[in-house]
Amino acid sequence: MENMLKSLPASTPDASAEQFIGKILEVNPGVSTELIHKAFLYSWQAHSGQSRKSGEPYLVHPVTVAYILAEQKLDQVTIAAGLLHDVLEDTPATKEELASLFGDDVALLVDGVTKIRALQMNTRHERQAETYRKMLLSMAKDLRVIIIKFADRVHNLRTLKFLPPEKITAIATETLDIYSPLALRLGMGKIKCELDDLAFKHLYPEEYASVVSKVVASRMDREAVMEAFAEPLRANLQREGINATIAGRTKHFYSIYNKMRKREKPFEEIYDVLAIRVIVDSVKDCYCALGIVHSLWMPVQERFKDYISAPKPNGYRSLHTTVVGKQGSAVEMQIRTWEMNKTAEEGVAAHWLYKNGEYAGEISKDDKALAWLRNFIEWQENLTDSAEFYEFFKVDLFDAEVFVFTPKGTLISLPKGATVLDFAYAVHTDLGTHCIGAKIDGQVEPVGMELTSGQTVEVLHLNTKNPSVDMLRHAKTPKARSAIHHWLRNAERQESVDLGKKMIQRAYDKLNASAPFGDHAPELLQHLGINSVERLYELVGKGELTESRVMKYFQTRKIKRRSMSEFVRSITGQRSQGILIGGQNNLMVRFAECCNPIPGDYIVGFLTKGRGISVHRADCPHAKLFEGDAERTVEVNWDGGEHKKYYVTMNITGADRAGMLYDISQTFVEFGANVSSGSIKAASGKADLSFQIEIRNLNQLKQIFRQLQKIKGIDKVARVKDYISYSGVPGAGEAQQQE
Numbered sequence: 001m002e003n004m005l006k007s008l009p010a011s012t013p014d015a016s017a018e019q020f021i022g023k024i025l026e027v028n029p030g031v032s033t034e035l036i037h038k039a040f041l042y043s044w045q046a047h048s049g050q051s052r053k054s055g056e057p058y059l060v061h062p063v064t065v066a067y068i069l070a071e072q073k074l075d076q077v078t079i080a081a082g083l084l085h086d087v088l089e090d091t092p093a094t095k096e097e098l099a100s101l102f103g104d105d106v107a108l109l110v111d112g113v114t115k116i117r118a119l120q121m122n123t124r125h126e127r128q129a130e131t132y133r134k135m136l137l138s139m140a141k142d143l144r145v146i147i148i149k150f151a152d153r154v155h156n157l158r159t160l161k162f163l164p165p166e167k168i169t170a171i172a173t174e175t176l177d178i179y180s181p182l183a184l185r186l187g188m189g190k191i192k193c194e195l196d197d198l199a200f201k202h203l204y205p206e207e208y209a210s211v212v213s214k215v216v217a218s219r220m221d222r223e224a225v226m227e228a229f230a231e232p233l234r235a236n237l238q239r240e241g242i243n244a245t246i247a248g249r250t251k252h253f254y255s256i257y258n259k260m261r262k263r264e265k266p267f268e269e270i271y272d273v274l275a276i277r278v279i280v281d282s283v284k285d286c287y288c289a290l291g292i293v294h295s296l297w298m299p300v301q302e303r304f305k306d307y308i309s310a311p312k313p314n315g316y317r318s319l320h321t322t323v324v325g326k327q328g329s330a331v332e333m334q335i336r337t338w339e340m341n342k343t344a345e346e347g348v349a350a351h352w353l354y355k356n357g358e359y360a361g362e363i364s365k366d367d368k369a370l371a372w373l374r375n376f377i378e379w380q381e382n383l384t385d386s387a388e389f390y391e392f393f394k395v396d397l398f399d400a401e402v403f404v405f406t407p408k409g410t411l412i413s414l415p416k417g418a419t420v421l422d423f424a425y426a427v428h429t430d431l432g433t434h435c436i437g438a439k440i441d442g443q444v445e446p447v448g449m450e451l452t453s454g455q456t457v458e459v460l461h462l463n464t465k466n467p468s469v470d471m472l473r474h475a476k477t478p479k480a481r482s483a484i485h486h487w488l489r490n491a492e493r494q495e496s497v498d499l500g501k502k503m504i505q506r507a508y509d510k511l512n513a514s515a516p517f518g519d520h521a522p523e524l525l526q527h528l529g530i531n532s533v534e535r536l537y538e539l540v541g542k543g544e545l546t547e548s549r550v551m552k553y554f555q556t557r558k559i560k561r562r563s564m565s566e567f568v569r570s571i572t573g574q575r576s577q578g579i580l581i582g583g584q585n586n587l588m589v590r591f592a593e594c595c596n597p598i599p600g601d602y603i604v605g606f607l608t609k610g611r612g613i614s615v616h617r618a619d620c621p622h623a624k625l626f627e628g629d630a631e632r633t634v635e636v637n638w639d640g641g642e643h644k645k646y647y648v649t650m651n652i653t654g655a656d657r658a659g660m661l662y663d664i665s666q667t668f669v670e671f672g673a674n675v676s677s678g679s680i681k682a683a684s685g686k687a688d689l690s691f692q693i694e695i696r697n698l699n700q701l702k703q704i705f706r707q708l709q710k711i712k713g714i715d716k717v718a719r720v721k722d723y724i725s726y727s728g729v730p731g732a733g734e735a736q737q738q739e
Contacts (some may be wrong), residue, residue: 013044020063024079028070031079036066039080039102046084046091053162061155062086068151072346078144081109085148088114105142112145113152146182150191153179157198168202175199187314187347196254204257211253211260214267222250222274225329229276229297236292237278244289245279248331274331279341283308286335290319293333297323300330308340310403313413316344405456414451417476421447424459425480432483434461436678437661444659446680448474462665464674464694466491497534500541507547511554524553589613591646595620598646600698605636645694647676648701649720655713656687667707668693671700690720 017040021033043062050058066082080102087093088110099107112135135145153175160168176199183192201208226248237244250256251273259270267273278289286308293299303322311317318336325331336344402414404423412426420440424447425432437446439458451457467484475481508517521533528550530536539545589605595617597603602618606626615636616623626633652664661680668675668691678691695701701719708717 013041016044017041020066023067024070027067028073028079031070031073032076035076035080035102035106036083039083039106040066042101043083043087046087046093050090052159054159058086058090064155065148065151068154069148072147072151074144074147077103077105078109078147081106081113081144082148082151084110085113085152108142109144109148112142113149143186146186150179150183150188150195154191154194154198157195157202160198160202172199172203176203183347185314187312187316187343188345189316189347190345191347193252193255197252200254200257207257208253211257211267215250215253215256215273223248225325225327226274226276226331228325228327228329229323229331232296233276233278233293236296237289240288240292242285242288242292243281244285246276247279248274248276251275274329276331276333277341278333278335279338280335282337286319286337289335290321290333293321293323293335297325299323303332308336310411314347316340318344402451403453404451405454407456407458412457415477418451419447419474419476420445420449420451420457420459421471421474422477422480423451423457424461425475425477425483427459429483431459431461432480433467433487434463434465436460436462436465436665439662444662446661447471460662460665462668462675464676465678468677470679493538496541497537498541500537500539503540503547504537504550507551508554511551513554520554524550527553589615592616592620592622594622596646596648598648598695598698598701599638600701603636603638605634607634645674645696647692648695649690649692651718651720652687652689652691652708652714652716654687654711654715656682656685657713660687660711660713661689663711664689664691664708667704667711671704671707672696673700673704 017037020040021037024031024033024036040063044059047058047062052058052061062083062085065085066079069079069082084093084098084102084106087098088095095107095111098110135149156171157175160171163171175195180192180195180199183195197208230246230248234244234246237246256267256270256273259265259273260267263270278293280286280289300322303320305320308317308319317340318334320332320334322330322332402416402418404412404414406412406427412423414422414426420438421432421435423438424435435447437444437460438449439445439460440449440451440455444460467487469488471484472481475484505517518533525531525533525536528536528545530539536545536550540547540550590613591597592614597615597617603615604618604623604626605613605615606623608614613634613636654660665675674694676692676694678689681688693704695704705717708714
């Protein structure tokens with residue numbers, strides 16, 4: 001075929017086009033050719049005068065790519081796009097021109113396989129990562145984009161020897177890192193094998209030559225071994241009335257090389273380089289054939305895989321079993337139907353790309369085999385760093401190896417090493433965000449527990465639990481890590497906003513201005529060149545803009561200040577958070593962080609400079625500093641009519657046992673206490689747990705203490721920074737100040 005293609009430019013465009021159409025129809029009978037003919041002539045003209053590194057006319061490349069697509073029985077739109085796939089990158093042609101001449105579908109496909117231009121990115125790595133992102137998003141709109149990219153890569157690999165050594169290494173490595181795993185994800189077995197072997201040939205030429213020579217040298221022996229298995233199997237299948245086609249093959253070169261490398265054994269000791277494929281008419285016949293195989297030869301138990309009842313994520317279905325013959329030789333038997341075989345070889349092109357003979361369009365939500373692509377598109381939106389995107393892209397491409405179930409029986413596939421936290425995010429992002437552990441086959445386990453195939457996992461969660469940086473060490477999948485990074489960035493931004501707001505308000509209050517800060521905000525933002533007050537707060541909170549620079553705006557304008565009487569009135573016009581002060585409940589109050597008083601505690605109040613009334617527990621060591629200062633001491637009492645929430649931090653210590661965390665969380669739920677944060681440390685059979693909870697009053701806290709003390713394995717429960725004993729609450733009276 002390629003010899004004919006090389007001679008095409010020597011003849012007239014129309015004659016060459018007709019000759020090419022004839023070759024297309026030989027491998028893809030019945031395909032419409034009008035668009036293909038038109039695209040051929042356009043590509044001829046667009047690439048006129050261009051040459052490849054080999055010295056041959058450039059047209060040879062797009063014509064070969066189109067022919068590879070025709071061999072896969074693709075439609076005229078895809079084949080035409082293959083002819084045009086380089087015109088946007090290498091010629092003055094535009095996407096708009098292609099759309100007007102060949103239609104929107106062709107223009108979309110050609111644009112989808114076109115690399116990001118060099119001027120749009122700072123570095124080659126950024127450009128490469130964003131090219132993958134563009135290709136990915138284009139795939140979501142039209143899967144034919146990646147089919148064209150595979151054909152383009154196959155022909156480039158076939159002619160790679162004409163490039164400089166460093167370029168050869170880069171392209172071959174990228175093929176093994178990105179394109180081969182992607183072909184596997186899409187179930188395109190034939191394309192994957194060719195990509196692997198071509199990249200292997202250029203990346204490791206000596207090892208490639210060695211494997212090929214040994215495969216060729218052992219050909220006669222392999223054929224004898226395969227026939228020794230095939231002949232009795234064929235006879236027994238025929239005796240049972242099962243119509244079957246049996247074919248033997250040697251696994252592809254790169255696969256053999258990987259087995260040698262991973263097992264650290266020479267070629268002669270790799271027993272499973274042979275495979276016999278048994279193709280039958282129905283699923284029932286598959287299992288009947290399996291029974292016959294196992295009745296004839298001894299199966300290797302750990303080598304049996306049923307991908308019919310539990311298909312691979314890419315839609316691959318087959319029965320795999322390795323059996324040992326009388327002479328000790330072993331072969332892998334692959335048993336499948338004709339439909340399964342077509343899907344195994346052609347993948348997306350055979351099974352998902354076309355339905356009822358027509359192109360299916362965008363990915364359907366019902367296509368479970370392409371769920372990974374939908375998920376990938378979702379989480380990549382949170383990755384703005386190109387290098388991070390590239391690494392996650394590579395990790396996510398490799399085939400899932402762990403299959404676990406939800407309580408309702410839904411199968412979830414995850415990469416090997418995935419944890420409870422990864423599973424939670426795979427089910428739903430919100431479930432991952434609030435995950436505190438899981439029941440695995442009925443046993444409570446922590447978020448970092450590694451999963452194995454066949455387990456049933458029920459996620460445990462608290463709506464008040466949120467991600468932390470520490471959770472990243474338990475997240476192994478790109479989706480989980482991306483979601484945690486996204487949440488942390490948003491949380492960090494909100495913290496910066498809140499901090500910046502406090503800093504500005506505090507500095508503004510010192511100016512004792514007569515008008516509130518908001519009255520000056522529009523002019524201030526315009527002066528600083530900032531588009532919103534929230535952005536102003538964020539910049540100050542991050543330290544990118546100093547509060548002194550903000551205040552300088554007011555100082556230079558000499559704003560009007562409040563009188564002392566106005567200042568006094570300002571602190572008596574605010575709510576007091578459930579505190580009565582001298583019978584009043586409209587004064588500015590803050591609870592001292594050193595002792596965190598809650599309703600029911602004995603409390604005292606002290607007037608502070610510029611910060612209203614500070615409320616302490618009566619026995620707080622810091623409160624003793626104000627003893628004898630009658631002018632600053634204020635009578636305070638709890639306002640029984642208020643229903644506020646108060647934060648309390650408690651430590652729980654005891655035995656490290658399965659289910660402890662679940663029992664504790666159930667206690668919090670039972671008594672209506674929300675958990676705002678928590679941490680767990682376990683070592684040498686002991687567990688140390690810390691939780692910050694929201695409660696209403698001291699009585700509620702006492703009830704929680706009593707219930708926690710009843711839990712099996714708990715030794716001690718203590719309120720952090722607790723200075724008094726709770727009578728009647730065992731273990732709650734330790735006088736300690738914990739950090």
